[in-house]
Amino acid sequence: KAGVTQTPRYLIKTRGQQVTLSCSPISGHRSVSWYQQTPGQGLQFLFEYFSETQRNKGNFPGRFSGRQFSNSRSEMNVSTLELGDSALYLCASSDRGNNEQFFGPGTRLTVL
Amino acid sequence: AQSVTQPDIHITVSEGASLELRCNYSYGATPYLFWYVQSPGQGLQLLLKYFSGDTLVQGIKGFEAEFKRSQSSFNLRKPSVHWSDAAEYFCAVGTGGSYIPTFGRGTSLIVHP
Numbered sequence: 001k002a003g004v005t006q007t008p009r010y011l012i013k014t015r016g017q018q019v020t021l022s023c024s025p026i027s028g029h030r031s032v033s034w035y036q037q038t039p040g041q042g043l044q045f046l047f048e049y050f051s052e053t054q055r056n057k058g059n060f061p062g063r064f065s066g067r068q069f070s071n072s073r074s075e076m077n078v079s080t081l082e083l084g085d086s087a088l089y090l091c092a093s094s095d096r097g098n099n100e101q102f103f104g105p106g107t108r109l110t111v112l
Numbered sequence: 113a114q115s116v117t118q119p120d121i122h123i124t125v126s127e128g129a130s131l132e133l134r135c136n137y138s139y140g141a142t143p144y145l146f147w148y149v150q151s152p153g154q155g156l157q158l159l160l161k162y163f164s165g166d167t168l169v170q171g172i173k174g175f176e177a178e179f180k181r182s183q184s185s186f187n188l189r190k191p192s193v194h195w196s197d198a199a200e201y202f203c204a205v206g207t208g209g210s211y212i213p214t215f216g217r218g219t220s221l222i223v224h225p
Binding site for chain 1: 148155207210
């Protein structure tokens, strides 16, 4: 099976812009989670989608949003970008309730 | 809610030396336990996992971990470290109630030649 894929791998934006990141889970996986990773804050959970519904949400402002499509592919959107949004955004998929997650390579977002 | 503590932010070892990375968790029942490794700028790769049964689990790249219920620990070990093991290591705990594990802050492993 192909692994989790994320596009794009690298992105440079300026403050105030918005960005959309994409994640394709492993075939058959219905749960997709998003994480933000920064040197200062570590790995922080953004949200999780399961069968097109947001099931869990972390403590992030409303500028961060996501959705999941019927084929389980997921997108996350960040509006009105701030410098502090510069981070590695990781997507992970899972197919069962044992919390085992499979991670993609991440999207490196730089906000200038 | 469950929590995970990785007490060591950085660990430095010499190549060929043994390694032990510590992980302590807080959860009332038997959790699902994971160790992940992350190379710079990459995603997380699963090293090993514990769900039930034998408390000593073997993983990839020569790593093993031991679940000790009495100490609420799941320490990662390797008998002989290679320079390529230099990376960030994350311990995670899940409870099965959702698909989302809780991650520790990570331990950065530095390997000296």
